Every structure is written in C-alpha cells, then in structure tokens.
Amino acid sequence: MDLLNINHLRIEFPSRHGTVVAVDDVSLTVHPGEVLGVVGESGAGKSTIGNAVIGLLEPPGEMTGGHILLKSQQIDTLNPEAKRKIRGRRIGMIFQDPLTSLDPLQTIEQQLVETIDLHLKLGEKKSQERAVDLLRQVGIPDPENRIKNYPHQFSGGMRQRVVIALALCAEPEVIIADEPTTALDVSIQAQILELMRRLCKDKQVGMLIITHDMGVIADITDRVAVMYHGKLVEEGTTEKILGNPDHPYTQSLISAVPRPDIRLRRFPMVNYIEEEGERAKNIDLSTHWLGRVRDYEALEGPLLSLKNLVMTFVTKPALLKRNRMTFNAVDDVSFDIGQGEVFGLVGESGSGKSTVARMVCSLYKPAAGAVNFAGTDLTRIKSENERDFFRRQMQMIFQDPFSSLNGRMRVLDIVAEPIRFHKLASSSREVEQIVMDLLDHVGLGAQAALRFPHEFSGGQRQRISIARALATRPRFLICDEPTSALDVSIQAQILNLLKDLQEELGLTMLFISHDLPVIRQMCDRVGVMKTGKLVEVSATEDLFENPTAAYTRELLDLMPRLDQLSHKGLEVEAG
Amino acid sequence: MADTQTIEKTRLQRFFGSDIWYSFTRHPVAIVSAIVTVVMILAAIFAPYIAPHNPFNLASIDLMDASLPPAWYYDGDPKFLLGTDDQGRDILSTILFGARISLLVGFSSVIFSMVVGIALGLISGYVGGRTDAIIMRIADVQLSFPAILIALLIDGVARGIIPKELHADISIYVLIFAIGISGWVQYARTVRGSTLVEKSKEYVQAARVIGIRPFTILRRHILPNVMGPVMVIATIHLAIAIITEATLSFLGVGVPPTTPSLGTLIRIGNEYLFSGDWWITIFPGITLVVLVLAVNLLGDWMRDALNPKLR
C-alpha cells in the first residue's frame, strides 16, 4: 500500500518580479520501509516539497495545485489544527543544521518529554522512560545521564541524533529529512545515514530524503527522484538513475560528480546547465600581459617548502601566561611543493588545513617554523614593502563566493585592485584592457566588468575570484575549498577551469579540500591532515590505491562508494 | 568605454532599481514622512525669507501686540496667523526661526557623533585586542549614563569654566558638543560589530593577501559595507538629538533665550499655559512633535527596508 502520495503538486511564490513556480507538477510516492531520495541543485524546489508535506510552507508560498495524501487521506486541505496533529505524530521532520534545531535554554529531556507527552499522552514518568529509550535507539551513550544535559553540551553529530530522536518521539509513519547530513563531517555523515536507514527498515517508516549530494543518494536511498527548476525530470531505482540515467539533465549531473574511484583528465561537459560555461574568447598567452606569468626564473629546489610549522590559538585568554589555554591548530607540519605541481591538502573540519594556507600567504603569523618560498623564509620578512614582492607571486581563491567579493565595488574595480596596487600596468586604459581580457579568459566575458557582484551566480562569482587572483600574475595559487559551496555541475566547470589555467600558465597550486574525490581529480600529490598533524603525504594515486596511514584508510572507507555511477563518455587519465 | 558618465548613470539606475527604492514607493507612510521632513528642513533653512516677521528685530516688535490669540479667534489679528507671545513676537515666525536652531543643533551633533563613533568603531573592530578592550570599556561606562545626563554635566562644567558674558555666545557649540559626545557609543558599537563581521569575510582576506594596507581596507572595503545600519541609527539619532536639545532648552540649560529653539519656546510658553494663552506653547510643541515623528517614521521604515529578514 502507498504511504505518502504527492499528486501533481504545484507551489508558487508571488514576488515583486512576478510569480515564481517553485514546484511544478510533481508527483511522488513513498512506501513503508522505503527511502526515497529527492535530488537536485540549489533552486530546484526540493525543500519546498518537504515543507508543503508537513504543512509549514513559508509565506508567501502557496499550494496552487495538486494534493498530498497520507494513507489515502488528503492532508493538504485539513484545517490548521488537524494539520498540527499530524505533524510529529504521523509525519516527522529532520532539518539540516543540528546546531540550531534545538532550544538552547531547555534540557533535551524537557524537549523530548514535552513532545512525547503531547502526542502519546503517556504522563510524565512513562514519557521520561520512553525518552531515555529513544536516545538509546539513536545511539547516545549513557542516555540516563546525558538526557539531563543542554544541547550545547553535545557535539554536532550527537545533536543530530537527538534531533532524530525528537522526530521519532511518536513513531511517525513518514519521516522527511531535509539535507540531514550537510552540516556534518564525512565520518559522522556515514554514521547518521546508517542510523537513519536502520530505523527506517526496523520500524517500516517511509522516508523522504532531500539532498544535493549524490553520495548520500548512493548510500541510503532505494529510489531517486531528480528535480530541475521545480520539475521532476526523472524517477527510478537508485541503481538505474546513477548507473544508466535517461534524461540529459540527469546525465550531465551524474557526469559532473567527482569520481572517488578513477581519475579523469577533465569533467565531460554535457552542456545542459545554462551557465556561461566555456571560454568566451581565449587570449594569446605568448603575447599577452598574463602570459608573462611563465617568465619567472626556474628554481633548483621546491617552490614552497614548509618546515615544522606550528600555529597556536588562545582558547581562553588570561593576563598571566600560565592561566592561558591554548591549542595547536597546526602542529609541526612540513612538506614541499615542486614547481608546477598541484599539491592537495585533505582533512575534516578542524584539521588545520585552512590554517596552513593562511600561514603560507601571511594572513596568520606562525608560532614556530619556516615558510620558504622561492628560497626566502617569509616568516623572517620584516617590512611590508619587501613582503609585497612575494604577495604578488602568491594569490588565493576562497571558499564562499558570496562573501569573497566586496558587494559595493564593480567587478572592474575588484579585479583591477591588485593590478593597481602592485602597479603592474602603466595606464588606467591598460588596466581596464587587462581586466576585460582576464574576465574573458575565465569565461565571464568583458561586459561583466561594469556590473556588481550581486548580479552573478555562485559559479560566476568564483570565476571573478579567479580573475582577481590571476591579476597579480602569480606563480603560486592557493585554493581553499574553492568549490565546496557550489552545486556539483558548477563545481565541475570551475575545476575544469582551474585545471586549464594551471596547465597553460604552469601554475603551482596548493589545493585544499575536505572532499577526497575532488582531491583525486585535481592533485598530483596529497597530504592528509588530522587534528593539526600531517599523517601522510603520497602521490595521489598511491594514496587512493595503497594508503599507509590508518587514518587515511578510515577516511577512504567512509567515502561514499558511488560504484554504480555511469561511466558513459568518460576520459580516464592514466595514473 | 567606462567613462564616468555611464558609471554615474548606472549608479543612479542602480538606486532606482534597488529594493530600497521599491520599498519606499510602496510605503505611503515613508513617503509622507520624507515630504514632511524635507519641507520642514527647507522652511527652516529659508526662514529669514519666508517668515512674515523678524522676531529678533526689536524695532519691529510692539508690546501692544503681546499675547494675541491665533488669527481665527475674534480678538486675533490677521497679521499674526498663530498669535503672538508675551513680548508681541509672531509665533509662526519664532517657530520658523526656532526650528532652524533645533535642526542646526540636531544635524551638527549627529554628524559629530557619527564621525567619532564610526572612527572608533572601525578601529576597535579591526585592530581588536587591547585597543578594542579600552574603547569598549569607555563605551560601557558612558552607556551607564543617559545622554541627557552627560549633556547636562558638560553644560554645567562649561558654565563653570567659561565666563558668563562669553557663555551666551558659544552655548550653541557647547550644546552641539554635549549632545554629540553623548551619542557616539551607539555608532561605535554598531560599527564595531559590523566591522567584526566584515573583517572575517573573505573579501577582506583577499585584500590582505593582495597586500592592501589596513587603512585602505578600512576605507575602501569595510566602511562602505557598514554604512547601512549607520544610516538607520543616524536617522533615529537625529530625532533623539532634536528631543535632547529641546529638553535641555526646556530645562533652561540649552540655547540662550535670545536665539530661542523650539524647546526654549515651549519653556517660555509653559509659564502662560495655565493662564489660558495655550498657543504660545502648543504650536511650537506640535511643530516639534511632527518633526520628530516624521524623522522617526522614516528611520523605522529604513530599518525594516534594510533588514530583509523582517519583510
């Protein structure tokens, strides 16, 4: 029997610029004990479906067509009070961010007991027993004591377990999970997904998982629905969608997913997604200003050499040194990067990889150790003017495309700022010409120069960031999670662009990511970091095929398998 | 290609295409408040040209005209639309000149607070560490004392230091300083908070990686991005500054009676309120309230419009 039916759902958001159809004629069915994944990129309308089912559509959104049935009973037309009685009792919901999903001023016991007693009317005592039992089921150790704690006393992964327990309070028939693991590290993601899948099978709950992540889809779902711009483009078993998709959008989406198992020369572009993808106009590097990047004199040794780098942060400030609490975010890290090499740094959040990058480009001053760049120890430079000479050779691309550009400046001024500051062009006319060429070269087109950042999408902004980084003609580029905030298809385009630039300009790169498949696609050698320490450095293919450190093996094991992915039209690079 | 004219044009177009402008055109209260504010400011600026009488020209004042009611009363005089005060000065004219003083003091002290507050807030937020701690401690201590008390104290001290004969001449500057210095904390705290947020954003880090020096980063990158909330505070602060000035003048420690502000007029009239000459107090009072209300409504709208979450 069908548990949840969504028939021809249509949801509209009226706005100043006309009505936006967020969900357009979508029909889905969830069976008991089944996990249905709804996958799509940002703006596909997938979260809106979840909110509509639970009856919490955010204004001004409204359902303008279709119906939602729970065990053949129509629920979207019920009055608010009847809808409320279904929430939590028959349909549970899990949100993305466990850090903000719980009331910070109440113990988790108060929150659990309140919900249990509301729906099951067990009374104080029985509700408490059930609460402890639920915490045990979701894998909270020592639930009898931990239940007295406040949310801030739990880690992120543990809080998501508490959130799941809260969603399970009244044994709902359906659970909707909206990006349940996006805010968590890979290792915790795997545990939470495993827990959710087990609960779903044991209790014969129907589960609707909303996600942008193909790894989550491959790990947990039985069937998948693919959404694009509010429409359902394809639906089928997980095996079918990942291995042999029919729709061109699904095909392009699948081909853009970074492979954990093989290294590709480039991501194949099935040009379904409309973004200014390819180069508008290539510039001739042999004569152009930018081409002079290749003029740096060759070096004997490595371009960058880190020696016993340490970074200490004060966690509890105090006047007296002995009362201060500190921890080493980076602890005795040494590695070399050869000229023209792409060196990857991988690790979970808090492993210190971004801190290393910030020490390399002098944003942080190391507590100890040396940063040797082209034979000079940057940590010993005293004057700002002397440092400028090296700053010009070294640039950085940041993670968040929405905060890495100053919204008050035009793109022209953003990209021109480094050229003007380092006086790399003789006239303002030349500056403008260089900026427009750079914008052309990164695939945006020169006309972007007069616009403001907010007029661009995330991927386009990242291209502006890249143009700005190239504007000092650097020989060394630091990429700090350059694509982790982007949709997977945009990520593929940006990674392709970075690969092309690296090749044609002979750039040396430090590439930082938490995402092992991305590292495999991009890097020549990889360093693995754990809690501030470098645990392993190997050539990329060796690392993936024969990891030596136990932690590396653990990370690789936790990586979503994605074995089923279609291999159609891929160009594998010899390792 | 990018000559200045096209840039200017796009800036203007950008403003009229912005959500702020859109929200403004959809907000009748905001439009009315803006019109009222602008009209009152213009009337105050051009008071010497539009006022029917010059209330400070002793030659034109006739004590025979003292305490006349508004023109629509049977014993009113059509020459004096809103009546006259105890010395025979035309109420409408004194209001126009009074609003001039009130607005002058209001605007000047807001600008004073703004400059001090923004500068200290930027430094505090960007430099951090001990500098930040010291500035914020001072701010905390000052915050313990309401603006009106600080202004009163400064005025009191000034009276002690400055000789009596000089005091009348410079009391308006003392007033501007007193009201201005009592208001910087709000700006400093807000700017500091926004600076901390902006500083951690990646565009500032990108500028640092390029090598841009701190002063330029503050001026070119951070300052433009923290001005939104500052404008909201400045608008609301203008209302508060006008009220504070009126209050001080009402308490008799503000501007001297020779150049009365709205507050002074209310104070003068208050003595005649119980004897029935209500117009001497009520008309300046209404003017003050309408002015402050319009500015407050404008600030209220601006805060909502700049905070997209509230819409």
Added chain:
Amino acid sequence: MISFIFKRLLQSIVVMLTVALIAFSMFRFVGDPINNMVGQDTSQEEREALTERLGLNDPFIEQFGRFVLHAAEGDFGISYKYREPVSKLIEGRLSATLELSFVSAVLALVIGIPAGVYTALRSKGILSKGIMTLSLIGVSLPTFLIGILLILFFGVVLRWLPTFGRGDVVAIGWWTTGFLTASGLKSLILPSITLALFQMTLIMRLVRAEMLEVLRTDFVKFARARGLPDRAVHFKHALKNTLVPVITITGLQLGSLIAFAIITESVFQWPGMGLLFIQAIADVDIPIMAAYLVMIAFFFVIINMVVDILYYTVDPRLRADSAT
C-alpha cells in the same frame, strides 16, 4: 559562580573609581573651590588657611584618595549655594526619586513586555499596528511635553489629580514615603506615567524585535514541525529565548530612569535628586553635581550586577562555559 561575581565586582569597582575621578576633577578644576566657599571680602591669609585645611595643596593622588574615602562614607562636602552638607541635601530627596523611578519601572515592565510579545505574535493584526503607531508617537513626544500635556488635561482642565509636589509623606527613619497616604499616591500618578512612557515604548519595541527574531529560528521551526501547539511554541520556547538578550538592555533602560527623572521632576516640581541637580547646574554648584554623578553611577553598578547574575542563572550556556 563565585569567580564570576568576583570578576564583576572588580569591574564595578573600576567603573566607580573612573566616575569618582571625573567627579573629583570637576570639583577640583572647574572654577576655584575656595572662591566658591568664601565671601568676596575674605583676606588672602584666610584663603590660604582654608586651602591648607581642605588639603588642596596636597598631591593630586592624595586628594583623590581622600575624596574617594569620604564619598564611600557618603560625605561629598558642602554645597556652595546652600552652605549645607551635600549628603544631607541628597538624603532628604533620595527617597522621592527612588519611589518615582520604582513605580515607573514597574509600569514600563508590566505594560511594555506583554505589549511587545503581543505585537510580535500578532504582527499583522489591527491592534498590533495601532500599538506600534502609538509607540512611535510615544517615542516622538519629548518627556517634558508629555508632562505638560498631562498637567494641562488632568490637572488644569479636569482637576482630577495634583500637578506638583509629592503630597503628604510619611517618614520612616530618614526615608520618606508617599505610598502610605492618599494624596501621596495620587501625586505619584502623573509623574510616574510621564517617566514610564518613554521606557515603556522602548522596552516594547525591543521585546517585539527580539521575539520576531526568535520566531524565525530553526528551533522554533523544528518545534512546530514536531506538532507542538502555538501556545507551547510561543511561550515555552520563544518567550524564554527572547528574554535572555532583553534582560541586559532592559536593565540599562531601567537604570536610566533614575537619571531621566531629572526632566519629570522639574516639570512636576517633584522634590527629588534630579530637581536638586538641575538647580545645581544653573548655580554651578559643583559638589552637588559631583555627588549626583557618583550616586547615579552607584545605582547603575548595582543594577548591572543584578542583571548579570540574572542572566547567568537564566542561560545554561554561560554556566557550562565557566564550569569547564
């Protein structure tokens, strides 16, 4: 907890010393204290003898230390104008100001908080819009004008309530109270409304803004998704989270009531500290100004301490942070 209070206490002492320094500098350097104490015809020798006796030739630090010690005992010197000890002048007026401020604080809280909650929960309702508009008018009306209007209406036109003074008071030791007589209570009505109105609107708007913020958080959304009824979501989860940040600012606001009383007291001729202070400013009576400044700072420090301790007990996050 102990170390937390200790830290706060230390900070408070620093604040008090700073204020005392300002007050002392005012006394010492604004005008010549000797000139203010003696008549025109006092001889040079007598002046020098007085200077020596008052210790005005001692090093600055020593003089300041003496000032602080005396102030701690409540001794602020002699008023220039009244030729009486400042402490005695203040003592007689302290109870008048504190009673007025207390009644106003209660009014502002009891009306301000529920109104703020109501307007946040029914933000689209007609009554809410009305309350919001009224509150804006309230913020735009200067306190002294409110006072004048109330006097005009209830005192002059209707003749219902007294418009100046405290009415009959009952003395309990040095404290005088108007709470125990009918005329005392009646006299409190207009001044306390005048003083409370501005703070009331501020508190209301603050509570409303915070509550709207909290209502948009994920945990409120999650509470709704669990099927909790509106009543539980609003009053169990949202309200408590609203009040945490509100406590601090409200504390500051209520503290400023004591100083704002200056205006109300001068409109209603209320015989409190504020009226004394405003007269002192006109007369450049520095010892009274200095004493008033120190008194206000003292009340503020006390209120801040109470607020901090309250904050600490309400928010579990603070407790855990200092425990670990």
